[in-house]
Amino acid sequence: MDYSKYEKEPAIPEASSMIETFRAIGYSIEAAVADVIDNSISADAKNIWVSFEWKGEATWLSIKDDGNGMNSKELVQAMRPGSKNPLAERGVKDLGRFGLGLKTASFSQCRVLSAISKKTDSDPAYWTWDLDFVKDTGNWDLLKYIPETHDTEILSDVASGTIIVWNDIDRLVQHFHKDDTKALDKFLVIMEQIKKHLSMVFHRFIESGKVKIWFQDRPVLPWNPFLTGHGSTQPQSAEHLQNGKVFIKGFVLPHKSKLTEDEFRNAEGPRGWNEQQGFYIYRNERLLLAGDWLGMYRKEEHYKLARIQVDLPNSLDAQWQIDIKKSVARPPLVLRDQLKAYAGRIRNLAVEVYRHKGRTITQIPGQKFVPLWVDHKRGDKWYYKINREHPLVKKTEEDARLNPGKAIDLMLRFIEETIPTKSIFIKESEEPEQQGKPFATLTGDPVKETLDQFFAGLLNAGKSSDEAKRILINIEPFNYYPHLIELL
Helix, strand or coil: CCHHHCCCCCCCCCHHHHHHHHHCCCCCHHHHHHHHHHHHHHCCCCEEEEEEECECECCEEEEEECCCCCCHHHHHHHHCCCCCCCCCCCCCCCCCCCCCHHHHHHHCCCCEEEEEEECCCCCCEEEEEEHHHHHHHCCCCCECCCCCCCCHHHHCCCCCEEEEEEECCHHHHCCCCCCCHHHHHHHHHHHHHHHHHHHHHCHHHHHHCCCEEEECCEECCCCCCCCCCCCCCEECCCEEECCCCEEEEEEECCCHHHCCHHHHHHHCCCCCCCCCCEEEEEECCEEEEEEECCCCCCCCHHHCCEEEEEEECHHHCCCCCCCCCCCCCCCCHHHHHHHHHHHHHHHHHHHHHHHCCCCCCCCCCCCCCCCCEEEEEECCEEEEEECCCCHHHHHHHHHCCCCHHHHHHHHHHHHHHHCCHHHHHHHHHHCHHHECCCCCCCCCCHHHHHHHHHHHHHHHCCCCHHHHHHHHCCCCCHHHCHHHHHCC
């Protein structure tokens, strides 16, 4: 196309409006901190320090690293929105894509973003985005300024590195007073959420020793969603997809009965057992999405032990629709059937562990396990019934000859205590249309026969026909059969 023959007119984005748009992308504060840490890891940092000081609405938060650092020119480029073309090829270890992460993540939380950085044997460089200054001037101008909360000496203990400082954190502490204890409590809860999020998102970096993350000078311990160090965790065989570029591996976690109370609480993760089930999408070892069935399945109580690791290279960002916040991933359509089939197998294993509480039944050779309840199909519907061949049923029949009241009461107690609620719930959730209704498809009509007997007994006791019918319509399960009662 020959563009020279067309009239041109600049359409430069208005600075303040554009930045306010960046602020509305939708970062949570924990995702924003993690996005800044991505830059530290990409800069080969070995240590990363997350720090904050409570000062009410003057509270600040910082992320410092001992990475390669930048000179003034490089720092300006890093502070420029869209500093890298998302279509450009990235290094295999690069955790970025859009050249927006540092800026959009920071702008989403604060109005004053400062960066101080130094390379080995060089003086520190520093620049600041002040959104009120941008609003007043309408220009995309950085300020060579450091807020009073920090100075260049903050990097004196590292040979090279960078510190990102958030001041005027209006989305979190605006109008908070320093002496407001309730506000402080809320703030500390959020800080704890950030810490848990970092322990999950960067757990593989921390476990491998590539990076140490410090939160208020205390080490952040890794949270591995797959409990790989526990003897009762069941890792499954791995598969490779997309010409070997995508690696998937499922894990069935131990039943609660196999975990101590501390292990159980730790394994539930930041969002709880039910919410943490599903796929875990990693890009270059960095966790993007934690616990999601990607629209393939619903989250159900009985699948909460199923977790599946998925590893991607950053060369597949476009195909997997990785977003700016690194919190959304959508597999390409050509992979959905393969992922769903693999997940289905892991879910089936997980539900068995859930149903049987992780127990392994040791059978004596030649001796069959005898359940009290059995599930079976009549036609195309599922039903549960008492196993008439169970020794307990046989014993009840024998004991009923001598003491029928005691025998029947004991049998009813066993029935009450052993109703297979988990199995019923699972089948009802998975295939509600396949669950049978009471007495459906049975040969003969035990309901009608029993109603006839009850009705005759009530008449013999002196009740009128209408009175007997009113009594029966209020007795479960006869209340489900008003048409039969009307015919009595």
